[in-house]
Amino acid sequence: MHIAVTGNIGAGKTTLTTMLSKHYGWDAQFEDVDHNPYLEDFYSDMSKWSFALQVYFLGSRFRQVKEIRESGKNIIQDRTIYEDAHIFAENLNDMNLLSDRDFNNYSSVFDLMKTFVSAPDLLIYLKSDVPNLVKKIYKRGREYEASISIEYLSKLNQKYEKWISNYTEGKLLIIEVDDLDFVEKPEDFGLILEKIEAELHGLF
Ligand SMILES: Nc1ncnc2c1ncn2[C@@H]1O[C@H](COP(=O)(O)OP(=O)(O)O)[C@@H](O)[C@H]1O
Numbered sequence: 001m002h003i004a005v006t007g008n009i010g011a012g013k014t015t016l017t018t019m020l021s022k023h024y025g026w027d028a029q030f031e032d033v034d035h036n037p038y039l040e041d042f043y044s045d046m047s048k049w050s051f052a053l054q055v056y057f058l059g060s061r062f063r064q065v066k067e068i069r070e071s072g073k074n075i076i077q078d079r080t081i082y083e084d085a086h087i088f089a090e091n092l093n094d095m096n097l098l099s100d101r102d103f104n105n106y107s108s109v110f111d112l113m114k115t116f117v118s119a120p121d122l123l124i125y126l127k128s129d130v131p132n133l134v135k136k137i138y139k140r141g142r143e144y145e146a147s148i149s150i151e152y153l154s155k156l157n158q159k160y161e162k163w164i165s166n167y168t169e170g171k172l173l174i175i176e177v178d179d180l181d182f183v184e185k186p187e188d189f190g191l192i193l194e195k196i197e198a199e200l201h202g203l204f
C-alpha cells in the first residue's frame with residue numbers, strides 16, 4: 001500500500017504523514033528539507049537558485065520512488081514527484097523565475113522519469129486557504145520561509161486546484177483542513193481515518 005499526502009506549503013502534510021505512519025505502523029517518507037543544500041539560498045534569490053533546487057528535489061523524489069517500488073512495504077509519503085514538476089517548476093517558469101530553456105530541460109528529464117513512477121494507491125490532498133497556510137508557516141517558524149509571499153502561495157494554490165481537478169491517475173481524497181485541528185483534536189484525526197478507510201475499503 002502506498003499513500004501520498006499532497007498540498008501547499010504549510011497545509012499539514014508532514015504532521016499528517018507522521019500521525020498516519022504511527023497510527024498504521026507504516027514507514028514514512030519525508031521531503032529532503034533540513035539537509036537540502038539549496039532551499040535557504042532559493043528563498044533568498046529564487047531566480048538564481050530555482051534550477052538547482054528543482055534538479056535537487058527531482059533527484060531526491062525519484063530516489064523515493066525507487067525505494068517505494070523496491071521495498072514492497074506499506075508507505076506513507078509526504079509530497080509526490082508530480083508536485084515538483086506540475087506545481088513548483090511550472091509556477092517558477094510562469095513567474096519568470098525559471099527560464100524557458102531551463103524549464104524545458106527540466107521537463108524532458110521529468111517526462112523520462114515519469115515513465116518509472118506509479119501513482120499512489122491513494123492521494124490525500126490537504127486543501128487550505130492562503131491565510132491559514134501563512135499562519136501555519138509562521139507557527140512552524142523556519143526562518144528562511146519568512147520571505148514567502150502571499151502571491152507565491154496563491155499561485156501555488158491555483159496550480160494545486162488545477163492539478164487536482166485533472167488528477168485521474170488513482171484514488172483521490174480531498175480534505176479541507178482549515179476547519180480541522182487533527183493535531184489537538186483526536187475526533188478530527190478520527191474523521192480523517194474514517195475517510196481514508198472508506199476510500200481504501202477492501203485493501204486494508
Ligand atoms: N490541522 C492542523 N491544525 C493545527 N495545526 C496544524 C494542522 N496541520 C498542521 N499544523 C501545524 O502547522 C505547521 C505546518 O505543518 P506541516 O505539517 O509542517 O505542513 P507541511 O508539511 O504541509 O508544510 C506545523 O507547526 C503543524 O503543527
Ligand SMILES: Nc1ncnc2c1ncn2[C@H]1C[C@H](O)[C@@H](COP(=O)(O)O)O1
Nearest residue numbers: 008009010031033054057084088089145
Ligand atoms: N519542487 C520544489 N520547488 C520549490 N520549493 C519546494 C519544492 N518542494 C518543496 N519545496 C519547499 C517548500 C517548503 O519551503 C519546503 C518544504 O515543503 P513543505 O510543503 O513545507 O513540506 O520545501
